[in-house]
Amino acid sequence: MPPLRRRVDTWTFRASLTALALSLVVPVPSDGDPVSGVEGLLSPTLRTQAPAPGEDTARQQRLAWFHEAKYGLFIHWGLYAIPAGTWKGQRIRGLGEWIMNRAKIPVGEYEQLARQFNPVKFDADEWVELAQAAGMKYIVITSKHHDGFALYQSKVSTYDVVDATPFKRDILEELAAACARAKMPLGFYYSQAQDWHDPNGAGNDWDFGPDDKKDFDKYLRGKAEPQVRELLTGYGPVALLWFDTPRMMNVGDRATRFTDIVRELQPKTLIDGRLGVAGDYVTTGDNVIPPAVQTTAWEVPATINHTWGYKTYDHDWKSPGAILFKLVDIVSKGGNYLLNVGPRADGIIPEPSQYVLRSAGAWLKVNGEAVYGAGATPFGEELGEPSARGAEDVRGQPLMLARTEWRITTKPGKLYVTFFAEPRAPFELPAMKNAVKRVYQLADGAPVPFKTEGGRTVLEIARPILDPMATVIVVEIDGASVVRAAS
Numbered sequence: 001m002p003p004l005r006r007r008v009d010t011w012t013f014r015a016s017l018t019a020l021a022l023s024l025v026v027p028v029p030s031d032g033d034p035v036s037g038v039e040g041l042l043s044p045t046l047r048t049q050a051p052a053p054g055e056d057t058a059r060q061q062r063l064a065w066f067h068e069a070k071y072g073l074f075i076h077w078g079l080y081a082i083p084a085g086t087w088k089g090q091r092i093r094g095l096g097e098w099i100m101n102r103a104k105i106p107v108g109e110y111e112q113l114a115r116q117f118n119p120v121k122f123d124a125d126e127w128v129e130l131a132q133a134a135g136m137k138y139i140v141i142t143s144k145h146h147d148g149f150a151l152y153q154s155k156v157s158t159y160d161v162v163d164a165t166p167f168k169r170d171i172l173e174e175l176a177a178a179c180a181r182a183k184m185p186l187g188f189y190y191s192q193a194q195d196w197h198d199p200n201g202a203g204n205d206w207d208f209g210p211d212d213k214k215d216f217d218k219y220l221r222g223k224a225e226p227q228v229r230e231l232l233t234g235y236g237p238v239a240l241l242w243f244d245t246p247r248m249m250n251v252g253d254r255a256t257r258f259t260d261i262v263r264e265l266q267p268k269t270l271i272d273g274r275l276g277v278a279g280d281y282v283t284t285g286d287n288v289i290p291p292a293v294q295t296t297a298w299e300v301p302a303t304i305n306h307t308w309g310y311k312t313y314d315h316d317w318k319s320p321g322a323i324l325f326k327l328v329d330i331v332s333k334g335g336n337y338l339l340n341v342g343p344r345a346d347g348i349i350p351e352p353s354q355y356v357l358r359s360a361g362a363w364l365k366v367n368g369e370a371v372y373g374a375g376a377t378p379f380g381e382e383l384g385e386p387s388a389r390g391a392e393d394v395r396g397q398p399l400m401l402a403r404t405e406w407r408i409t410t411k412p413g414k415l416y417v418t419f420f421a422e423p424r425a426p427f428e429l430p431a432m433k434n435a436v437k438r439v440y441q442l443a444d445g446a447p448v449p450f451k452t453e454g455g456r457t458v459l460e461i462a463r464p465i466l467d468p469m470a471t472v473i474v475v476e477i478d479g480a481s482v483v484r485a486a487s
């Protein structure tokens with residue numbers, strides 16, 4: 001594996017701080033228009049009430065596989081992969097999958113793309129193989145994005161891959177079969193509110209006028225709800241439904257109608273945090289990693305470059321080391337990482353994103369024990385510290401400065417200390433009451449000498465450090481979990 005150095009993205013941290021600080025007090029825009037600066041806000045559902053007590057146990061059971069999985073593959077694919085960021089010779093700013101909206105492309109023109117959609121190189125088994133090689137434990141694909149085009153055969157609309165394209169193959173059916181063969185949980189992204197193709201769907205004001213003049217429930221009942229039923233009845237077990245941008249969903253029972261459909265048809269299916277009512281877990285803002293441990297289940301949807309849908313000219317890929325730092329950072333705070341690829345119009349996942357995913361996957365093959373099913377840090381000092389000058393952010397919250405040298409993840413009786421840079425020697429763990437039984441390098445089992453000084457465990461980590469990208473040291477302790485001691 002090439003020892004590419006991680007790049008520390010301080011913007012992520014600052015945005016995430018704001019997100020967490022704000023999430024419970026500040027009204028969040030009803031929509032996540034990703035190009036207008038709302039990145040950094042948690043999805044609105046974090047502000048909604050806690051579920052009923054009985055509901056909580058059912059939810060915990062549904063979430064068991066999700067907590068074990070930790071790392072998933074997001075796939076944004078649709079007609080937008082054809083223009084891939086350029087319309088009539090103009091590069092269109094913003095996200096690739098938003099091109100219809102950003103360029104105000106009339107429905108009649110955009111839907112012509114369907115006639116060109118012929119991804120002859122699409123091979124569902126190859127996509128699943130990539131996810132496996134990447135060490136990812138679930139897949140979520142766009143079944144219908146905001147543009148309204150479905151990647152499967154729908155009976156309530158002909159604007160889908162089987163009825164409207166020369167390809168005529170049901171992509172979700174093929175992917176579901178490949179996932180079933182590989183025992184890979186599969187979930188579907190579904191844009192429940194925005195549908196720029198339907199006259200009554202939210203979001204398309206250039207063809208259909210303002211949203212508040214539309215018969216939005218006609219769209220929900222005529223297209224969105226039946227399509228979600230189709231997804232839950234035609235493709236085997238659905239691991240989760242990933243709703244998004246809940247515009248106009250907080251009226252009456254609009255959001256709970258979807259919850260009811262999901263619970264009725266597949267009670268084990270997870271619901272993400274962007275339906276419009278609380279789902280099974282919290283979805284953070286895109287690419288936003290919270291600054292501290294979160295106790296509710298949560299997931300970060302994230303990009304490797306800066307777009308979800310493929311754009312020919314976005315080459316700013318994060319390195320494997322940057323991805324691994326984010327993954328371990330997220331796991332050490334109790335979350336999941338849903339990392340995106342945007343396949344090209346021919347069905348091939350861009351080579352640079354494959355390289356990043358496979359490289360990180362090679363590391364996970366050796367060090368995955370520190371990630372899968374692992375719990376959050378019992379400490380927190382390693383995550384960051386408040387600015388020494390007492391500075392505050394724009395919202396009056398203490399300004400936190402991220403630390404990025406190491407992270408801790410946990411399993412009963414074990415601490416996994418992952419170093420992203422060679423630590424100072426000797427390295428001191430934060431004080432704890434537990435006795436330390438054994439310390440070793442995860443990758444090769446080599447013992448790490450240690451001693452205890454005034455309640456603090458001091459590790460003598462070999463130099464140069466085993467893997468300069470990320471080295472995991474396992475600390476076996478007495479007792480299942482850390483009992484903190486005054487430092």
Ligand code: JFZ
Nearest residue numbers: 032034038039040041042043285286
């Ligand atoms: C949404 C979509 O609009 C986008 O195309 C993509 O599918 C992404 C995963 O989700 O964009 C959002 C939604 C919510 C936030 C930001 C971007 N948010 O809450 O910060």
